[in-house]
Amino acid sequence: MAGILVPTLVLPLLLIAFIVLRFGMQITFPIERGLVFPMALVPAIWGLWSMLWQWSHERTHLPLGLHGALLPLLLVPAGGTLATSLRILALGSQGVTWFENVYVPYAWIAPCFLAALAGYYLAWKYIVGFANRVLGIA
Numbered sequence: 001m002a003g004i005l006v007p008t009l010v011l012p013l014l015l016i017a018f019i020v021l022r023f024g025m026q027i028t029f030p031i032e033r034g035l036v037f038p039m040a041l042v043p044a045i046w047g048l049w050s051m052l053w054q055w056s057h058e059r060t061h062l063p064l065g066l067h068g069a070l071l072p073l074l075l076v077p078a079g080g081t082l083a084t085s086l087r088i089l090a091l092g093s094q095g096v097t098w099f100e101n102v103y104v105p106y107a108w109i110a111p112c113f114l115a116a117l118a119g120y121y122l123a124w125k126y127i128v129g130f131a132n133r134v135l136g137i138a
Contacts, residue, residue, distance in 0.1 A: 004047040005131045006123050011039050038079070045075070050128060054137060064132070068124020072116045 021027045053067045083089035083098075090097045095105040 004043040004050075006127050007043040007046050011042065015039065037082075045071070046128075050132075063125070064129050065121045065125030068128060069117050069121035071124075072113070072120050076113060076116070 049068070049071050053062070053064060056062070080089060084091065088099060090100070095103055095107075096109070097103050
C-alpha cells in the first residue's frame with residue numbers, strides 16, 4: 001500500500017493539468033492516448049515494486065531509494081516500446097516525436113532520464129519510506 005501512495009497522489013494532479021491544457025487552453029494534440037494507460041498501470045507497478053523490495057530486502061539489503069531509482073530502468077524501455085508500437089512515439093534520426101506534434105531531440109532525453117532517476121530515488125527514499133514507517137512495515 002505504501003508503494004501506491006505517490007502515484008495515487010500525483011496522477012490526479014497530472015489529470016487536472018491535462019484537463020486545463022486540453023479544454024481550458026484548447027491544446028489539440030492527442031495526449032489522452034498516452035495518458036490513460038499509465039494512469040491505470042503505474043500505481044499497480046509501484047505497489048508491486050514496493051512488495052518486491054519488502055520481499056528481497058533481507059537478502060539484498062538494497063536501500064529503498066536505490067531500489068526505487070531502478071524502476072525507471074524498467075519503465076522507460078517498456079513504455080518506449082509500447083508507445084512506439086501504438087504509434088504514439090516515432091523515432092527519428094535527430095530525436096523522437098510524441099503524438100505527431102511534440103518533437104524532443106535526443107540530447108534532451110538523457111538529462112530528463114537522469115532527472116527521472118533522481119526524482120524516483122527521492123520519492124522512494126522519503127515518501128515511500130515514510131509511508132512504510134507509518135504502516136510499520138519498514
